Amino acid sequence: MQKYDVAIIGAGLSGIVAARKLKQAGASVLLLEKEQTVGGRLATSITAEGKADIGAQFFTVRTEELQQEVEGWLEKGWVKRWFGEDYPRYTSVDGMSSLACRLAEGMDCVTSTMITAVNAQDSHIVLHDSSGSLYKCKRVVCTLPAPLTVNLIGKSSLGLKVEAYQKLKEIQFQPTYVGVFQLERSPYTPESGHIDKQLPADVERIVDHQKKGISKTPLMSVYMTADWSVSHESSESTLKMIKNKTSPYLDFRKLISEQLEIWPYAQAVTTCPHSFLEIDNRGKLLVAGDAFLRPGDQAGKTRFESAFLSGHDAANHILSDS
Numbered sequence: 598m599q600k601y602d603v604a605i606i607g608a609g610l611s612g613i614v615a616a617r618k619l620k621q622a623g624a625s626v627l628l629l630e631k632e633q634t635v636g637g638r639l640a641t642s643i644t645a646e647g648k649a650d651i652g653a654q655f656f657t658v659r660t661e662e663l664q665q666e667v668e669g670w671l672e673k674g675w676v677k678r679w680f681g682e683d684y685p686r687y688t689s690v691d692g693m694s695s696l697a698c699r700l701a702e703g704m705d706c707v708t709s710t711m712i713t714a715v716n717a718q719d720s721h722i723v724l725h726d727s728s729g730s731l732y733k734c735k736r737v738v739c740t741l742p743a744p745l746t747v748n749l750i751g752k753s754s755l756g757l758k759v760e761a762y763q764k765l766k767e768i769q770f771q772p773t774y775v776g777v778f779q780l781e782r783s784p785y786t787p788e789s790g791h792i793d794k795q796l797p798a799d800v801e802r803i804v805d806h807q808k809k810g811i812s813k814t815p816l817m818s819v820y821m822t823a824d825w826s827v828s829h830e831s832s833e834s835t836l837k838m839i840k841n842k843t844s845p846y847l848d849f850r851k852l853i854s855e856q857l858e859i860w861p862y863a864q865a866v867t868t869c870p871h872s873f874l875e876i877d878n879r880g881k882l883l884v885a886g887d888a889f890l891r892p893g894d895q896a897g898k899t900r901f902e903s904a905f906l907s908g909h910d911a912a913n914h915i916l917s918d919s
C-alpha cells in the first residue's frame with residue numbers, strides 16, 4: 598500500500614493548486630484523477646488542425662493571491678490577456694488543459710484511477726480505487742464537484758460532522774452542453790473570437806478558436822445555457838438541435854466535423870460560503886472545489902478563481918495545522 602502525507606482526489610484546478618502548495622512546503626502529496634489527463638473542467642479538444650477549449654474559456658482575477666500567480670504565468674508565457682477591460686479575461690496560450698498540465702508538472706499523479714471509497718484506518722485514511730489499489734495517507738482533500746463528493750464520502754467509515762455534511766449536500770450543480778464544430782468557412786465574430794451577446798435564445802456563448810489563436814482552421818465551441826441543458830436529455834439529435842439554434846451565426850453547409858461535450862456538473866447554482874470544509878470529526882478530510890467560495894467572494898459564483906482559491910486555502914489550512 599502506498600503511503601503519503603496528503604492524497605488529493607481530483608486533479609482539476611483546485612486539486613492541482615492544493616498539491617503544488619503542499620509539495621512546495623515539503624509534504625509528500627499524491628494526486629488521484631479518474632480521467633486520462635489532469636485539468637477536469639479546464640478541458641481542450643484536439644483535432645489535426647488545432648485545439649478548442651470545451652470547458653472554461655478564460656479566467657478573471659479579483660484577488661491578490663491569483664494576481665501574483667498570474668504574473669508568474671504571464672512571465673513564463675503560459676497565459677495571455679485575451680480581451681476585456683474592467684476585469685481582463687486571461688486565457689492559456691495553447692488551450693486551458695495545457696495550463697493545467699503545466700501546473701501539475703512534477704507532481705506525483707495517478708491518472709485513470711477512480712476513487713470509490715474513503716475509509717478510516719487507525720489514525721490514517723485509506724482510499725480505494727476501482728482497480729483495487731489502496732492509498733494510505735494522513736490527510737485527504739477531496740475536490741470533486743460537490744454532489745460527487747457526497748456520493749463518495751456518504752458511505753465512508755469516517756465520522757462526518759453533521760452540519761458540515763449538510764452544507765456540502767446543499768450545493769447543487771447544473772449541466773452545460775457544448776457543441777464543437779469544425780467549419781470550412783470562418784463566421785463573423787469579433788476580433789477576440791468570443792461572443793456572448795445578442796445570441797439566439799438558449800445559446801450562452803460562441804468561441805472561434807482560430808481567432809483565439811489556438812486553431813489553424815475555424816473551430817467553434819457553442820455553449821448552451823444551463824436552462825436549455827437541464828431540459829434536454831442527451832440524444833442523437835442534440836447536436837442537430839444546437840446547429841439549428843446557431844445556424845443564423847454559423848454556416849453548417851460545409852461542416853468538417855462535430856462533437857458534443859456534456860458537463861453534468863458545469864456550474865454550481867447553490868454554493869458554500871467557505872473556501873473549504875473540514876468534514877470529518879478527526880479533521881483529516883477536507884472538501885474543496887470551485888463551489889466553495891470565500892466569505893464575501895466578489896463574483897459570488899463558481900469559476901476558475903474560486904477553484905484556485907479553494908485549493909489554495911485548503912492547503913494552507915493543512916500546513917497551519919501540521
Ligand SMILES: Cc1cc2nc3c(=O)[nH]c(=O)nc-3n(C[C@H](O)[C@H](O)[C@H](O)COP(=O)(O)OP(=O)(O)OC[C@H]3O[C@@H](n4cnc5c(N)ncnc54)[C@H](O)[C@@H]3O)c2cc1C
Pocket residue numbers: 606607608609610611612629630631632635636637638639651652653654655656657710711712713740741742745749773775820860862863864885886887888899900901902904
Ligand atoms: C462548460 C464550462 C464552461 C466554463 N467556463 C468558465 C469560464 O469561462 N471562466 C471561468 O472562470 N470558469 C469557467 N468554468 C468553470 C471552471 O472550469 C471551474 O470552476 C473549474 O475548472 C473547476 O475546478 P475544480 O478543480 O473545482 O473541479 P474539476 O475541474 O471538476 O475537477 C475535479 C476533478 O475530479 C475528477 N474526478 C471526479 N470523480 C473522481 C473520482 N471518483 N476519483 C478521482 N477523480 C475524480 C474529475 O475528473 C476532475 O478532473 C466553466 C466550466 C464549464 C464546465
